[in-house]
Amino acid sequence: MSKLSTELKSLSRLALPVALSQLAIMGMGITDVLLAGHAGTDELAGLSLGANIWCVTILFFFGIGLITQALVGRYFGADDMQSLRNQIHQSLWLTLACGLLGVLTILLAAEILLMSGFEPSMAARAHDYLQAIAWGAVPMTMLAALRGSLEAMNLTQSVFWINFLIFLINIPLDYALVYGVWGLPKLGAEGCAWATAILLWAGFFASAAMLQWHKKIRHLQVFKDFSAPDMTVILSTFKLGFPIGLSVLIEMSMFAGAGMLIAYFGPLAAAANSIAISIASASFMIYLGFSAGVTIRASQQLGAKSFEGAHYSVKVGTSFNILLAFVLSVIFWVFREPLVSLYTNDAAVIQLAAQLLLLGAAFQVVDCLQAATIAALRAYHDTASAPKIQMFAYWLIGLPVAVGLGFYSDLPGISGPHGFWVAMLVSLTISSLLLLRRLLKVLAHPT
Helix, strand or coil: CCHHHHHHHHHHHHHHHHHHHHHHHHHHHHHHHHHHHHHCHHHHHHHHHHHHHHHHHHHHHHHHHCHHHHHHHHHHHCCCHHHHHHHHHHHHHHHHHHHHHHHHHHHHHHHHHCCCCCCHHHHHHHHHHHHHHHHHHHHHHHHHHHHHHHHHCCCHHHHHHHHHHHHHHHHHHHHHHHHCCCCCCCCCHHHHHHHHHHHHHHHHHHHHHHHHHCCCCHHHCCCCCCCCCCHHHHHHHHHHHHHHHHHHHHHHHHHHHHHHHHHHHCHHHHHHHHHHHHHHHHHHHHHHHHHHHHHHHHHHHHHCCCHHHHHHHHHHHHHHHHHHHHHHHHHHHHCHHHHHHCCCCCHHHHHHHHHHHHHHHHCHHHHHHHHHHHHHHHHCCCCCHHHHHHHHHHHHHHHHHHHHHHHHCCCCCCCCHHHHHHHHHHHHHHHHHHHHHHHHHHHHCCC
């Protein structure tokens, strides 16, 4: 078997379950959009606005805990199990604090939303959505540490099965709470939030149980003699994790921020954007999954001091990811209208969403390249570069382009809601190329 085949097999064994896990998580969001969309355009618009605020807020705190995967991966590769256990304990303390802050932030955002000038009915639905889903903030942030630890110890298949089962349960639970069947109240978009919060807690307990009792790591007794908070380790973890959270926040501020600004064009535009971004984001989950496989494999090899092996894993994994992005870009371009039609029967929403998805097909490759380079840099503990580059690309370049094209341009095809998607394409292109440049420098001088 060739070196390339061996590497692809090793990466796929790690990355494929992670990619499928990401799709399962994304599937919950798609289910929300599908059911809310068929419940009415107003329900879908409220869900879109509330979900955008939830994502911007909670994914910042969630991102802080993502560094656990790279840290535990290095200790696992170095066979330093005492440090591995302590790292997991301290990551859980850190993510618990992040979750509590997340609850307060989301509840505050729900109240501010009512005074922000959105269409009253849509704002009220989004407010109720946020008040419900805030109950899922703590398990959401702590899952970053739990899942990251499992994945870092090669238990990516176990994480997938947990996420897949939760995805399956979410379908009937969503349906029951949105439409009010089987004796449950009819809550519309708010029902999606309650379903998500309940299942986040289920995922938290399932992941903790897997970390404690999975046959491959049971001997490690991960939670034995659970450490008290160690501020030295917590602060060092936070120092590496905060830039990841900031990077996620900056990226989500573009996508979710665009969604919130597009909502000013009315429920039709908000619904169309929600559908298009839901489809485009499904592919991103695949890229994110394969990129996480690179983080895990490269981190383990760096822990074992195999710098050449880590370099090769990054090279092969990134190249494969980009090839996949080309394929998905073509699929979105060819099948954009049938894909959009799965979400709604509203002809006007379908027409606009299909136009936006055409732009989504255009940014697949650069979106993929950005995810791949950030994941590779994370394995080398370079978490600070991404937010600096993204801040420049999204806020200094993308935001002015978005506002200019979205609100002040009359150019056909790139004004109004379309203008925000053009700005996303510009921002992602600049960000991905600068991140690639940074990665090449790091690979030239690994530590």
